[in-house]
Each structure stands twice: as structure tokens, then as C-alpha cells.
Amino acid sequence: MTVAAPRVSPSILTPQNVDEHLLQLLESKGRDTDFWSSKDRDRNDSAHSIFQYPAMMVPVVQRRLLGAILEARPDIQSVYDPFLGSGTSLVSGMHYGLNVYGNDINPLAVLISRVRTARSVDFTVGVIAEQVAETAAKDSRATIETSMVNRGKWFQEDVSLELSRLRRAIRQCDNLWVRRFLWVTLAETVRLTSNDRTSTYKLHARSAFDIAKRALSPIAVFRELARKNAASFSEFRRRLNEAKQLTSGRYVAETEVRIGDTRKTQEYWSDAAPFDLLMTSPPYGDNLTTVTYGQHSYLPLHWIDFKDIDPSADEATLRTTQEIDRRSLGGIASDDVWTEEKLFEASPRLKRFADDLPAKPADGRTRLIRFYKDFGTSLDSILDVMKPDSYMIWTVGNRNIAGKQVPTDLVLSELLEGLTCKVITTLTRRIHHKRMPDRNASSATMREEKILLIRKVRA
CATH class of the missing domain: 3.40.50.150 (Vaccinia Virus protein VP39)
Structure with a gap:
């Protein structure tokens, strides 16, 4: 059982007394390893x-x-x-x-x-995220919404297309906090659907064999992440x-x-x-x-509007x-x-x-x-x-x-x-x-x- 540390009387409250009281508190709590x-x-x-x-x-x-x-x-x-x-x-x-x-x-x-x-915050963000995913799924444009160098190394072409459609849909949202929430969800989507290995924080591309085996839909991943993120928030x-x-x-x-x-x-x-x-x-x-930290953030940041950060x-x-x-x-x-x-x-x-x-x-x-x-x-x-x-x-x-x-x-x-x-x-x-x-x-x-x-x- 944890024993409460004795309280310090306000009349004798000095930095040294507070230090001693903190030590007693931490010691009593730390008995649980x-x-x-x-x-x-x-x-x-x-x-x-x-x-x-x-x-x-x-x-x-x-x-x-x-x-x-x-x-x-x-x-x-x-x-x-x-x-x-x-x-x-x-x-x-x-x-x-x-x-x-x-x-x-x-x-x-x-x-x-x-x-x-x-x-x-906007508690309808989960519904908004579903609408964003629907808008992206209906978007047939083939314009790629990033100018990152060497994009083909890090993203399959169909992945880049869907990420671009999600980016366009997010931009249509009026509320800044909602857009930021959606950008974070997109950032995690990028992390999971890029060709980068997720076993290390350093950028390290998967092998061509591994990449060819992957069938990914960023829109589907985004939709699932948004549900979880909205519930968590x-x-x-x-x-x-x-x-x-x-x-x-x-x-x-x-x-x-x-x-x-x-x-x-x-x-x-x-x-x-x-x-x-x-x-x-x-x-x-x-x-x-x-x-x-920077390398880990590099790929997601290429898909996010910096002005919203x-x-x-x-x-x-x-x-x-x-x-x-x-x-x-x-x-x-x-x-x-x-x-x-x-x-x-x-x-x-x-x-x-x-x-x-x-x-x-x-x-x-x-x-x-x-x-x-x-x-x-x-x-x-x-x-x-x-x-x-x-x-x-x-x-x-x-x-x-x-x-x-x-x-x-x-x-x-x-x-x-x-x-x-x-x-x-x-x-x-x-x-x-x-x-x-x-x-x-x-x-x-x-x-x-x-x-x-x-x-x-x-x-």
C-alpha cells in the first residue's frame, strides 16, 4: 500500500522544504517498481x-x-x-x-x-474525414500534388495518385483545426503506404521485390486511420x-x-x-x-500544406x-x-x-x-x-x-x-x-x- 507523504505547512514553505517534500512523495510512489x-x-x-x-x-x-x-x-x-x-x-x-x-x-x-x-475542436471531424475520403475516391484527376525530388523511389504511382486526391479533398475543408487533424492523419497514411521501411526511423527504401508485392490504397488506409484517430481524440x-x-x-x-x-x-x-x-x-x-526525427518526417511533410502548419x-x-x-x-x-x-x-x-x-x-x-x-x-x-x-x-x-x-x-x-x-x-x-x-x-x-x-x- 502506498503511504502518503506528509504535507508541508504553508507557514514553513521554503524551496528546501518543497524539495524534501517532493523527495518523500517520489520515494513513496516509487515503491511500486x-x-x-x-x-x-x-x-x-x-x-x-x-x-x-x-x-x-x-x-x-x-x-x-x-x-x-x-x-x-x-x-x-x-x-x-x-x-x-x-x-x-x-x-x-x-x-x-x-x-x-x-x-x-x-x-x-x-x-x-x-x-x-x-x-x-470539431467533434464532427470523423464525419468530415469520411466525406474527404469519399471526395478523394470520386476524384479522377491524374495531377500529382507534390513536387518532391525522386518521388518514384518512395511512392508507387497509384499511391501518389490517391495521396494527391486526398490532399485536394483536405484543402476544401474550411476549418483550420479540422484540416490540421486531417493532415496528421494523411501523414500517418503516407508513412504506411510509402516505399520506406517502417522498421527504422531512417529512410530506407524497400526492395523492388517487396514493393511489387504491395497492393495499397491510401484512401482506404486514410479512412480507417481517421476513424481511429477521431475516436481517440x-x-x-x-x-x-x-x-x-x-x-x-x-x-x-x-x-x-x-x-x-x-x-x-x-x-x-x-x-x-x-x-x-x-x-x-x-x-x-x-x-x-x-x-x-527529420528523416522520419520528410516523406509526410511533402504532402502537407505548410501554410496550415x-x-x-x-x-x-x-x-x-x-x-x-x-x-x-x-x-x-x-x-x-x-x-x-x-x-x-x-x-x-x-x-x-x-x-x-x-x-x-x-x-x-x-x-x-x-x-x-x-x-x-x-x-x-x-x-x-x-x-x-x-x-x-x-x-x-x-x-x-x-x-x-x-x-x-x-x-x-x-x-x-x-x-x-x-x-x-x-x-x-x-x-x-x-x-x-x-x-x-x-x-x-x-x-x-x-x-x-x-x-x-x-x-
């Missing part, structure tokens, strides 16, 4: 499955973390995620009626998150309503999702910051050699299959706000790891340092938008380089401690369900994550 791991979970929880985005967090685990924080700090009103992904942190905050804010450099992540975190909103987080069908607090580079966070959150709480799962290395969404991100990943942390050499000397001074563990790396792969050390330079710049920027004494929940994985595991959690702890932050505790979460890129040698042995609870110390 699967509490932070969630062996049994609902894949449709909070519209989690509307698109198979890489390395998604588990909604129920994030809600449990939030619940513990809010029990100790009921004054918290906002949660921020600077590495948004599919929006799991934000929808978790919505269950508690929090103001939720997040950004990501990937346009597809922004699209998915805007659908999930919308304050108002309806259930999510029903749960929000039961939790009294909706008023006349509208979410009670603020939601805001923006396209943006986390290295420049303070430039575009000045109107909403500072934030009370951070909850995020950052990349654990450069995307090109770890989780290729965001006016600032840059179609040049589709210049190559690797462009989004190149623009992400550690993707290309950038201005050295954090020099190697500064980085190693802040994290001796990172220096020891870098110095012990073998000569091969030849670029292993370079990529490691390049990523952490960018990550350090991101930390500076993130802390600028967080309130003094705000808590931060970082869920991180430890990647491999040349068979050696990068101590990501320890490096992050050192970097943040050097930026006037205090590490309260570190939890371990076993990965039961999280889909990882098993064929990627840099992460093949990652079967657990670390959850760091950090407080930004008041200057």
Missing part, C-alpha cells in the same frame, strides 16, 4: 497514437510526475516543453488545467502538437471534460505551440515567459546518428532528407557560444568520456562535442524563460558511441549545476513500450531512461 515505467498502458491515451512519432514519452508516466510536482507546488500554473515532439508533456499538463507551451524545430512535430493541444476530450478542464467544450487554460530553435528560446517566448515548470525529453545526441514554417527544411536533422542540435558546426574548454570545465564527466573514446568512428568525438556545445547554448536559453525556483523534469536516454554509453544524465546534471541549478533526484524508468530505433547502433542497447528532477536556484 513499475510506477515510473508503466508496463500496462493505453496506446490511445490522450490521442497519443494519431501519428507514430519517434521515441514518444508515455502520457500516464508524465501525468504521474506532474501530479507529484503539483501536490508539492500547487501554485504552478504553466508547463513548458522546449523539445516538443508529439506534444505529450503538453497534453499531460492539460489534464491538470495548466497553461501549456512548447516549441520544436520540426514542422511535423508542431503540426501534431497543435492538433492535440487545441483549445477548441473524442475520448481524450471526454476525459478532459470529466476532469472539469473544459468549459462549453473549450479548454480552460492557454495552449501555445510554436516553431522554433531551442537555442534561441528567449527570442520568441518573451510574451509568455517566465514559465513555472519545465517537462521535456531532449535529444540525446545529434539526430543524424541517433533518432532521425504555421506561417513561419520553412519549406526549405525539405531541401534534402537530412535538412531538418542538420538544423537540429549538433547537426552542423555553429557559432561556439560554448567552447570546448567551457564545456569540459562545466562537465568533467563529459571530458573523461570524450578523452576515452577510441579513434573509430573518426567523427565520434567531433559529433559528441558539437552536440553538447549546442545543448549548452540551449540550456542557457531555456533557463532564461524559467522562473526562479521553478522545477524542471528532464527525461533522458544514454546513447552509445563506439560501444561506450554516454552518461547523458550525469553530464546534464553537471551542466545544470554549473548554471545555478540544483539536482533534487534522479529516477530510473524501464522502457517497456517506447519504440526505439533498434537498428541504430548508437542506441541499440538503450532499455532505460533517467528522469532528472532539477530546480532552478534563485539567484
Whole structure:
């Protein structure tokens, strides 16, 4: 039986007392070894499955973390995620009626998150999706609605025709949220009907033999996905309503999702910051050699109207299959706000790891340092938008380089401690369900994550 942690008297409420209370709470909850791991979970929880985005967090685990924080700090009103992904942190905050804010450099992540975190939705979207599928099925035009280079490698001609017809039908819808919902459904349709293998996040075309065996109808796939997605979303909103987080069908607090580079966070959150709480799962290395979020998004984004994602969404991100990943942390050499000397001074563990790396792969050390330079710049920027004494929940994985595991959690702890932050505790979460890129040698042995609870110390 779980024993409730003693409450802290408001008259003696200090940051140190809240820290101690949180530790007691987390310890009492963690006596169940699967509490932070969630062996049994609902894949449709909070519209989690509307698109198979890489390395998604588990909604129920994030809600449990939030619940513990809010029990100790009921004054918290906002949660921020600077590495948004599919929006799991934000929808978790919505269950508690929090103001939720997040950004990501990937346009597809922004699209998915805007659908999930919308304050108002159209509950007839399932019916509308059926009408879109019917319109597409009746469309006999042979015009292909994408100009992507090398399209024939990734799509059979009849697949391209049906995707084009779906795209034209979606454009006819008047409601922006409805179109965004339909674009996300189309994105998953593209993922399932392209010639790309789905066993890895990196783009990898199927063999000609496999492609010839496949008989696919994107319209049929879209229709089935839309039914499931509409039902999943309806259930999510029903749960929000039961939790009294909706008023006349509208979410009670603020939601805001923006396209943006986390290295420049303070430039575009000045109107909403500072934030009370951070909850995020950052990349654990450069995307090109770890989780290729950009490559995974490349094919779907070619079929989506960028103007419906965001006016600032840059179609040049589709210049190559690797462009989004190149623009992400550690993707290309950038201005050295954090020099190697500064980085190693802040994290001796990172220096020891870098110095012990073998000569091969030849670029292993370079990529490691390049990523952490960018990550350090991101930390500076993130802390600028967080309130003094705000808590931060970082869920991180430890990647491999040349068979050696990068101590990501320890490096992050050192970097943040050097930026006037205090590490309260570190939890371990076993990965039961999280889909990882098993064929990627840099992460093949990652079967657990670390959850760091950090407080930004008041200057």
C-alpha cells in the first residue's frame, strides 16, 4: 500500500522544504517498481497514437510526475516543453488545467502538437474525414500534388495518385483545426503506404521485390486511420471534460505551440515567459546518428500544406532528407557560444568520456562535442524563460558511441549545476513500450531512461 507523504505547512514553505517534500512523495510512489515505467498502458491515451512519432514519452508516466510536482507546488500554473515532439508533456499538463507551451524545430512535430493541444475542436471531424475520403475516391484527376525530388523511389504511382486526391479533398475543408487533424492523419497514411521501411526511423527504401508485392490504397488506409484517430481524440476530450478542464467544450487554460530553435528560446517566448515548470525529453545526441526525427518526417511533410502548419514554417527544411536533422542540435558546426574548454570545465564527466573514446568512428568525438556545445547554448536559453525556483523534469536516454554509453544524465546534471541549478533526484524508468530505433547502433542497447528532477536556484 502506498503511504502518503506528509504535507508541508504553508507557514514553513521554503524551496528546501518543497524539495524534501517532493523527495518523500517520489520515494513513496516509487515503491511500486513499475510506477515510473508503466508496463500496462493505453496506446490511445490522450490521442497519443494519431501519428507514430519517434521515441514518444508515455502520457500516464508524465501525468504521474506532474501530479507529484503539483501536490508539492500547487501554485504552478504553466508547463513548458522546449523539445516538443508529439506534444505529450503538453497534453499531460492539460489534464491538470495548466497553461501549456512548447516549441520544436520540426514542422511535423508542431503540426501534431497543435492538433492535440487545441483549445477548441470539431467533434464532427470523423464525419468530415469520411466525406474527404469519399471526395478523394470520386476524384479522377491524374495531377500529382507534390513536387518532391525522386518521388518514384518512395511512392508507387497509384499511391501518389490517391495521396494527391486526398490532399485536394483536405484543402476544401474550411476549418483550420479540422484540416490540421486531417493532415496528421494523411501523414500517418503516407508513412504506411510509402516505399520506406517502417522498421527504422531512417529512410530506407524497400526492395523492388517487396514493393511489387504491395497492393495499397491510401484512401482506404486514410479512412480507417481517421476513424481511429477521431475516436481517440473524442475520448481524450471526454476525459478532459470529466476532469472539469473544459468549459462549453473549450479548454480552460492557454495552449501555445510554436516553431522554433531551442537555442534561441528567449527570442520568441518573451510574451509568455517566465514559465513555472519545465517537462521535456531532449535529444540525446545529434539526430543524424541517433533518432532521425527529420528523416522520419520528410516523406509526410511533402504532402502537407505548410501554410496550415504555421506561417513561419520553412519549406526549405525539405531541401534534402537530412535538412531538418542538420538544423537540429549538433547537426552542423555553429557559432561556439560554448567552447570546448567551457564545456569540459562545466562537465568533467563529459571530458573523461570524450578523452576515452577510441579513434573509430573518426567523427565520434567531433559529433559528441558539437552536440553538447549546442545543448549548452540551449540550456542557457531555456533557463532564461524559467522562473526562479521553478522545477524542471528532464527525461533522458544514454546513447552509445563506439560501444561506450554516454552518461547523458550525469553530464546534464553537471551542466545544470554549473548554471545555478540544483539536482533534487534522479529516477530510473524501464522502457517497456517506447519504440526505439533498434537498428541504430548508437542506441541499440538503450532499455532505460533517467528522469532528472532539477530546480532552478534563485539567484
